[in-house]
Amino acid sequence: MNMPNLIEVGELVGKTGTNDVQLKIINQILKKNDYIQVENEGINFLLIVKEIWNDKGNIEAKCSVVGKAPRTPFKPKSRAFLAPEEIIRQKLGISTSREEGVYLGKLRDYPYQIMLKVKKLGRIFITGKSGSGKSYTVGVLIEEILEKGIPIIIFDRHGEYSSLKVASQDSNDIFNVTPKSFLNQIIEFTDLTINTGGDVPIEFLLTSDPSDLIVSNQCTIINLRGLDLEIQEYITKETLKRLYDASVSGQIQPFFCIIDEAHLFAGKKRTETSELIQLFSQEGRKFGANLIIVTQKPQLLDTTIRAQAGTWIIHQLTDIRDVDITVKSSEGLSSEWQNDIQELEPGEAILTGESIEKIPLIIKVRSRMTKHGGTGFNPLDFISDKERESLEERKARLLSAKSQSDLEHAKNLLNEIRSSGSISNKKAKELEDEILNLKLALNKEKEKFLEALKLLEKVKDIAKQQRVNIDDYL
Known part of the structure; x- marks a missing residue:
């Protein structure tokens, strides 16, 4: 031909x-x-x-x-x-239009934009080790969901996503992205004594109606930074329960829910919170409650939740157990992709699953419209005086909508949790996590030792064939 x-x-x-x-x-x-x-x-x-x-x-x-x-x-x-x-384009199914898709990045080494069909986005699993670009990708996904006007709620353990209020200052236009702030589309619940760039005291979250949290063209950030782990878990559990019930009864519209560091809330040990997240992952999509799970340790996550993922966004993983579990759990990947996962550069990811016809793609994630923030990002350090004034006016408006009795009731709830002896549970959980991490480290060293023994036996066999006494060299 x-x-x-x-x-x-x-x-x-x-x-x-x-x-x-x-x-x-x-x-x-x-x-x-x-x-x-x-x-x-x-x-x-x-x-x-x-x-x-x-x-x-x-x-x-x-x-x-x-x-x-x-x-x-x-x-x-x-x-x-x-x-x-x-x-x-034809074989990879990457001809989705900008109107129908979310723009995640470009096919690595090619100029072709990757658009994931919004209709096929449901249960998403995002993983990658620290520094791989995982949180950056979550920011990109949030921007795209907001651009479509779809409600989104984020359980943010480290206070990273407040940066969505601040437009990017990067001039890199390789991805044809225009800097933009989503300041007026974000409501942030947090401990305002710790995270001063937030909007509403975290206590108000416990008395807020689900219809206030899930609103078209709105991103609700639940900034948990600085709160004790048992408080974080309680807030997550109570909020998820109300959201799920409201979804089932049709009180709220379809939305996306992001749970960051999900392995801490839904590990292999069964808790009320993990059971709720499991319920969300199994049944939520039927009622428009679409779950996005984010974790750097897939091996520590509940297996049922992991198995429910429809679309996988995989950044670099180097722990062989995380790699192995990811390959076995995700659709479309074979063992041949293990090395690819370990060799990904920061900002690169493997896409596989329902939204891309189960054909794995390696992409470079696009630049963000907003500023990428680290732990404890404070938007007040970056916005103008006019924007700051607008933010303060919005805070006052939101706070005036709630009664003082609501605030006192919510504060009392949190104080009860703090004084109920659950601090000891927190310490026990921290020790449990530490023991688990030590076990993982020990197993890795054990594997290295066994590999070294195998290698030594091979060397001995070769030495025996060559009539060399290897013990003289050991």
């Missing part, structure tokens, strides 16, 4: 199948995870390069079919070309 406008990169060699083929590379511009096109049965198929090696001067690669495979094996010596844009 004559393909004058395509760049030839090699030909198929060795044993060929319907899913995997071996490619002899003749053009060394080809890299791992690049896409190639190969014709079979008169149809152009898209393949992804999964491995590249040098065999006595010959550069070869293992390539796997993306999407539906042919009915008959590829023919040996078939020519392979760099895949053109139209076949990449």
Whole structure:
């Protein structure tokens, strides 16, 4: 077949199948995870390069079919070309329009924008180790959901998402993103003595109606920074319960709910909070309550919650147990993707699951419209005097809508929790987490030790064959 406008990169060699083929590379511009096109049965198929090696001067690669495979094996010596844009878009299903999708970033090493269909976004699982870009991606997703006018509520343990009130100051326009502040679309409940850039005292959350929290074009941030863990858990539990009941009864419209550091609220030990999050993950979508789980430790998360995820956004993980659990739990990933997960750069992620036809993609997450904040971000440090004045007016308006008796009632509730002896439960939980982390570290060292023993036995076998007494060197 004559393909004058395509760049030839090699030909198929060795044993060929319907899913995997071996490619002899003749053009060394080809890299791992690049896409190639190969014709079979008169149809152009898209393949992804999964491995590249040098065999006595010959550069070869293992390539796997993306999407539906042919009915008959590829023919040996078939020519392979760099895949053109139209076949990449068609086979990867990335032709969703801006109106119908959320713009998450671009296909890595390609200029093609990745739009996830809003209708297919439901239960989302976002994971990655600290520093991998996980929280940044959550910020991007929140911006996109707000741009669609969909209500969203965030349980923010570290006070990171207050930065959504401040427009980005970066001038990088590679992703064609315009800086923007969502100041007037955000209501932030928090301990105002700790997080002065918030809007409403956290106590008011306990007396707020779900219809005040879930509002079109509004992002409700529950900033838990600075609160004791048992208070955080109580607030999360009570709020989720009211939201779920309101969803089931149809009192509130469809919304997204983000739970950050979810493994702390929904670990493998059963609690009221973990059972509620489990209920949300299993049943919530039927009633428009869409859950977004965020964690850096998927191995510590309740298995049922993990199994319910429809779309996975995976940043770099280096703990092999986290990697293994992620690959086994997510749809579309095989063991071949384990190295990819460990090698991702900050800001890169693997997408897989329902929203992208279960075909894994590696993307570079787009720039944020808003400023990326760290723990304890205070928007008051970045907004103008006029914006600060507007923020104070809004606080006064929100506070005047609640009675003093409501505030006192909520304060008394929290004080009861603090004085009920649950502090000791907190310490016990912290010790439990510490013991678990020590066990994980010990298991890792044990694995290294066993690997070293295996290696030593191999060396001994080789030495025995060579008639060398290895004990003389130990």
